[in-house]
Amino acid sequence: MNNQSDLALSGLKKIYGSTVAVEHITLRVKQGELVAFLGPSGCGKTTTLRMIAGLTTPSEGNVLINGATVTDKPAHQRNIGMLFQGYALFPHMTIAENVAFGLKMKKVNGAIRDKKVKEALELVQLAHVADRKPSALSGGQQQRIALARALVIEPSLLLLDEPLGALDKELRESMQVEIRHLQQRLGITTVLVTHDQEEALTMADQIVVMNNGRVEQVGTPEEIYSRPANSFVANFIGASNFLKGKTTSNNTNAGFVELEGGGQIYHQGNTERSGALTFIVRPEAVVIRPKGTQEETDNWTNAVIEDVIYRGQVTHIKMRRNNGQPFLAYLPNRTGGKMEDDLQPGNTITASWHTEGAHLLPDA
DSSP states (O other): OOOOOOEEEEEEEEEETTEEEEEEEEEEEOTTOEEEEEOSTTSSHHHHHHHHHTSSOOSEEEEEETTEEOTTSOGGGSOEEEEESSOOOOTTSOHHHHHHHHHHHTTOOHHHHHHHHHHHHHHTTOGGGTTSOGGGSOHHHHHHHHHHHHHTTOOSEEEEESTTTTSOHHHHHHHHHHHHHHHHHHTOEEEEEESOHHHHHHHOSEEEEEETTEEEEEEOHHHHHHSOSSHHHHHHSSOOEEEEEEEOOSOSSSEEEEETTSOEEEEOSOOOOSSOEEEEEOGGGOEEEETTOGGGOSSEEEEEEEEEEEOSSEEEEEEEETTSOEEEEEEEOOTTOTTGGGOSTTOEEEEEOOGGGEEEOTTO
16 A cells, blocks of 8 residues: 655635635645644635545646646545545444445455455454444544545545544544554655644644635644744644844844843844834743842743643643733643742742744744
8 A cells, every 4th residue: 555646736726605715725745745734613724625635626726646637537536535533434334344335436356355455454453343333343443444444445645634533632642643653654645634733743744724714834843833934823833922022232133132021032033123023932941930030041021920730741830921911831840849939829930931942923
């Protein structure tokens, strides 16, 4: 099962009446890559997937698989495997019959079909349930059977539409890793649609962040998280502290930025831009110090602790800065911490971070 193809979207657009659901997406997915379309409900990610699959006709643009335009081809001629949130298994058929269904539609010879079904079930480690009915399996097992059914036809592309949304958290996380390992082993080009940022970060080579039918940013998980292109991406992927300020130096390559509400950031990049600069600082980059220790760091702001929330491996410290702006820190829980007495609601502290922990938002 190794039928590698690449995928290209060229100016893809979909309009429903006066509503633009998808606005001119141009994207290339390399052979063997897993690309995740990530965004809130109604952002256009599922519509994009349906256009790739041939289930929805684009208003403009083209879909190319392995360099060949398939925009006008119906879904059954695109050789695409699909996995949905609902398993869509036939309850009256055995597992083997369910997996064989696509091969029957393609009129594959019986002996070859049986061999391929056996291989597909072995691939998802469920060959021993071939004679059972879907109702006898757990949710995770049923999803793996649905995956085997999608893979057994040796598709050029694998499309995953919120495939793990019906599973509980622990099973969902294990299935994310399982599907990712299987996808990498097979080298099959895959498109995943999800609204779950952790799922996208865990599974994808590239993430396409969408909002209101438009692509906000395309990048690796690390790029999307550490260097978001704008405030929407920074807000949607993880938690962020937004800090506004203005430069206090004439040196455009490095200098201190004075923060609204008190504090400063030492910024090593270009600060030539006029007007306010907006930085994000991720909560896990924040270190909490006793108030008045700002001379020990180039990057700091003072804040009052409002809430301390224990979360097992980390403690969330919710604070408010002098200008009323909320500020958040994630502190790893270690025994023997020196700051425990200071981590009380009502206390004023100094929050600091390394210079590389602050990212200047390009759009702000």
